[in-house]
Amino acid sequence: MTSPASPASHRLDEPLPSGHRPHVMPWWLGPLLVNPLRRLTTDPKALLAPLVKLGDTALEIGPGYGFFTRFLAEAVGQDGRVVCVDVQPQMLRGLERRLDRFRLRGRVETRQCSTSDLGVEDLDASVDLVVAVNVVHEMSRPAAALAQMAGTLRSGGRLWLVEPRGHCPENVFRAELRWLEQAGLRRIEEPQRTRARRQAATFLRP
Numbered sequence: 001m002t003s004p005a006s007p008a009s010h011r012l013d014e015p016l017p018s019g020h021r022p023h024v025m026p027w028w029l030g031p032l033l034v035n036p037l038r039r040l041t042t043d044p045k046a047l048l049a050p051l052v053k054l055g056d057t058a059l060e061i062g063p064g065y066g067f068f069t070r071f072l073a074e075a076v077g078q079d080g081r082v083v084c085v086d087v088q089p090q091m092l093r094g095l096e097r098r099l100d101r102f103r104l105r106g107r108v109e110t111r112q113c114s115t116s117d118l119g120v121e122d123l124d125a126s127v128d129l130v131v132a133v134n135v136v137h138e139m140s141r142p143a144a145a146l147a148q149m150a151g152t153l154r155s156g157g158r159l160w161l162v163e164p165r166g167h168c169p170e171n172v173f174r175a176e177l178r179w180l181e182q183a184g185l186r187r188i189e190e191p192q193r194t195r196a197r198r199q200a201a202t203f204l205r206p
């Protein structure tokens, strides 16, 4: 199932941290993201388990080939829903093929967005969990995108932000944390153990 992005766009344009040049991971590297070796350092099930439960609505931004989506779809169960938004259609097609393989496609809606609009206004204040792993540092308008993500959360909903240390300098990650607070979210204690190679933060919509 693929829906078009909504035409409305946030106008929030914060300058990028100095020296930061966002770069979108090319779609043809998508298969690398689901290489089984990645599970040696990153266990998506263990990382997501404290954040998601049966029946939840989850929104995943920049799912790539669905390394986290598979476990999100399993965790929300048959009565739950996962919406995946990516700027590259080829990534979404790879994700859909993978979901077909695991018979999880029916629980996941895929949407192509633009770099200036995530197209999630219809989800306003309805989402239990937003997942944004290794994606925000690739965005040219991260403050606006983070505000849109925050706007989808219901009261009590959570957002999990993860960035790689290599590609996302600390000042960029700190700016992302600040933008989420400006969007009305409150940072809470990490429910999982954070590994040295990741920068991660969990936020709550009060």
Ligand SMILES: C[S@@+](CC[C@H](N)C(=O)[O-])C[C@H]1O[C@@H](n2cnc3c(N)ncnc32)[C@H](O)[C@@H]1O
Pocket: 024, 025, 033, 061, 062, 063, 064, 065, 066, 067, 068, 085, 086, 087, 088, 091, 113, 114, 115, 132, 133, 134, 135, 138, 139, 140
């Ligand atoms: C490095 S990959 C990470 C994929 C996945 N989260 C994972 O950890 O396996 C970044 C993904 O974010 C997507 N992306 C980049 N800019 C985006 C934007 N402005 N909006 C939505 N997705 C974006 C890319 O197309 C790619 O699928």
